[in-house]
Amino acid sequence: MRTFFFYDLETSGFSARYDRIMQFAGQRTNDELELIGQPVNLLVRLTDDILPSPGAVLTTHITPQMTVADGISEVDFCRYFLERVATPDTTILGYNSTRFDDEFIRHTLWRNFHDPYQWAWAEGRDRWDLLDVTRLVRALRPEGINWPTKRVAETDQLITTVNLVDMAKCNGFENDNAHDALADVKALINLAKLLRQSQPTMWRYLLDHHDKHSILSIITPGQPKPFVYASGRYSSSYQKTTVATVIAEGRTPNSYLVWDLRYDPVDFTSLSEAEILSNLTADRATRRQDDFVPVPIKELSVNKCPAVAPLGVLDAASETRINLSRAEAMKHYHQLNSQAGLIKRLTKAWRKRPAFPPASDVEGKLYDSFTPKSDQAKIRLVAAADSAGLADLHPNFTDERLDELLFRYKARQYPASLSESEEERWRKFRRVKLERELPAYLSELSKLASSPAADQFILEELQLWAESITPVDY
Structure with a gap:
């Protein structure tokens, strides 16, 4: 029987390579989101060579002394995780987990002489991330859910937000202890129930299409076609959702370079490879200038549970919410297909971007080989x-x-x-x-x-x- 394991971490900082897990919390459910067993709430001991980020500790209120007094060792945590959490036929999921929590799990296993990858794919296991799922539901089928708003100070623009704490407050399952891992897990399960109850068809579709092979069937890199795509890299002004299409393979395995079909490729045909590279590597100050227009490409990794859907789901109301019509996206798609030279320059410039500097310390070298x-x-x-x-x-x-x-x-x-x-x-x-x-x-x-x-x-x-x-x- 397939089960879900919802989890969240509190950590000593933002670096999965060099910071540490201080709290691990989770709860198993069945595929109906009914609770199975008791929640898990563990502290993990910091060792005497680790200085946590003071800002992180002020946020979580978990001090190093608390982990020493009440926590288990990383060795025991790894064994618990592999034996009790990552059981066969489990979908392990969180909120922004593919970008953050999963990375901490990998590096913790790596440091403690366990395989850093098999927990996420072997024996019928997989992983899922509800953050972009929630974004895509907001853009395409928001009915039945209350969407919190916030005002952007720089522009005074009122936008919707999918912050977990705000989603909980706005929908009646308030999280009274934000930045506590167990409280966040409870809020996430309630959010999952809300998504499933409010939009059962979309919930089932995204659940059934979050693995690598299903993602590939939607983005069809061999014969690229437009698809709807939600990502934190896109603007809040259109619900962080757009229509995209694959233009090339990415720099890393399982990744693809995609073009945002919100943009007319004709507007970029005059750019040389060097100009494209300069645009892609522009610093923050340059990007904040009013006349800066970013080259609309990014990498999509099919093994990181991206939230994608076929173009056919984009109805008239969704077009209004994301400020992009199917007709306009298709027009740009056909124009892009006639711009082989532009695609070649985009691909070459993307691959010339400076790589992240190699880790100097062995604990950061997980991805070296x-x-x-x-x-x-x-x-x-x-x-x-x-x-x-x-x-x-x-x-x-x-x-x-x-x-x-x-x-x-x-x-x-x-x-x-x-x-x-x-x-x-x-x-x-x-x-x-x-x-x-x-x-x-x-x-x-x-x-x-x-x-x-x-x-x-x-x-x-x-x-x-x-x-x-x-x-x-x-």
């Missing part, structure tokens, strides 16, 4: 070993990343497994890391302390945490 098959059995041995076993375990890894990861894994999770030389190496590692990070951390604490609105108790706890983990002669 897959681990070789020759190391996979050794990785499983590490994950299964206790402290005594790790002390005597000396795997001859082929992957050069894994030796350093193993050292840090032992130091953080099984310090008794370290030899004397490894203990000294860990002391040096912590010293260098904390000396690098402490000045910015303490500066942020000082700035926040000057605000009368800041929670002074939490700031004091963060100061004490820094003092407790800082080398004595710092």
